[in-house]
Amino acid sequence: MKFLFITATNTNIGKTFASLKIIENIAKHKIEIGVCKPIETGVIYEPEDAKKLLEKVQIYNKKFKSMGPKSVTAYTFPLPSAPFCADIEREIKIDKIKEKIEELSKLSDILIIEGAGGLLVPITKDYMMIDLMRDLNAKVLLITPSKLGCINDTLLSIEALKNRGIDFDWCVNLYQDREEFKRVTQPFYDSYFKGEWWFLDEGLENFIEKLLL
Numbered sequence: 112m113k114f115l116f117i118t119a120t121n122t123n124i125g126k127t128f129a130s131l132k133i134i135e136n137i138a139k140h141k142i143e144i145g146v147c148k149p150i151e152t153g154v155i156y157e158p159e160d161a162k163k164l165l166e167k168v169q170i171y172n173k174k175f176k177s178m179g180p181k182s183v184t185a186y187t188f189p190l191p192s193a194p195f196c197a198d199i200e201r202e203i204k205i206d207k208i209k210e211k212i213e214e215l216s217k218l219s220d221i222l223i224i225e226g227a228g229g230l231l232v233p234i235t236k237d238y239m240m241i242d243l244m245r246d247l248n249a250k251v252l253l254i255t256p257s258k259l260g261c262i263n264d265t266l267l268s269i270e271a272l273k274n275r276g277i278d279f280d281w282c283v284n285l286y287q288d289r290e291e292f293k294r295v296t297q298p299f300y301d302s303y304f305k306g307e308w309w310f311l312d313e314g315l316e317n318f319i320e321k322l323l324l
Contacts, residue, residue: 113216114249115322118226118240120264124256125284127160129311130225131167133252136319137221138171145172145219148184149208149243150227150234153191158184164225174218185211195233203235205243212247224249230271245275250322253281254311257292262299280318284311 117130130146137144146168151158162180169175181187185208188197195203216222226232230241230253244251251272255265265281272279283300285292300308309318 114222114247116224116244116249116251119254120229120268122228125254126225129254134167143172143220145215145222147212147215147224150186150194152188152197154187158187193232251279254284257283257285258287282309282311
């Protein structure tokens with residue numbers, strides 16, 4: 112398993128938070144960990160998410176020590192929007208993104224790739240974030256929220272992953288509507304998924320252990 116792709120049902124769900132925790136957990140197993148944020152939008156000076164991810168990886172992998180945040184991205188744009196919309200000059204080339212990922216993967220045993228937004232966020236007019244996951248044959252971790260309305264978003268995302276035959280796992284980042292989640296959402300997850308889901312804060316170590324088998 113060379114790539115672990117971190118995605119979510121939407122933006123501001125906890126992809127970077129999860130990625131940082133995953134980096135720490137995988138590094139405990141003495142495995143060289145790397146990171147890539149293929150596209151980051153809303154960047155004025157430097158990509159903040161890429162910076163956080165890189166700084167964490169630099170603790171564990173000396174091959175990333177000399178890099179700056181833009182070294183782990185293929186594209187950055189100032190407009191905080193979907194990549195296709197942020198790419199006003201139509202600069203994005205999918206091959207360049209894949210080349211950046213391949214370049215960084217050579218420096219690590221497992222490369223953590225953090226997506227932008229959700230699964231169907233457009234990178235170009237005809238190429239979505241989920242298409243990149245599929246083309247990379249990456250293992251995917253879907254982060255879902257705990258707020259009211261998350262059941263619909265979770266089911267739609269899971270269906271999209273299944274329809275494309277993508278190997279994935281998923282978990283809930285319990286940070287919004289924490290108490291209400293137990294009453295308004297968890298009963299359905301427990302009944303429908305029969306225990307085949309987990310909380311990010313509680314099940315991550317078990318997920319990593321299975322991932323590394």
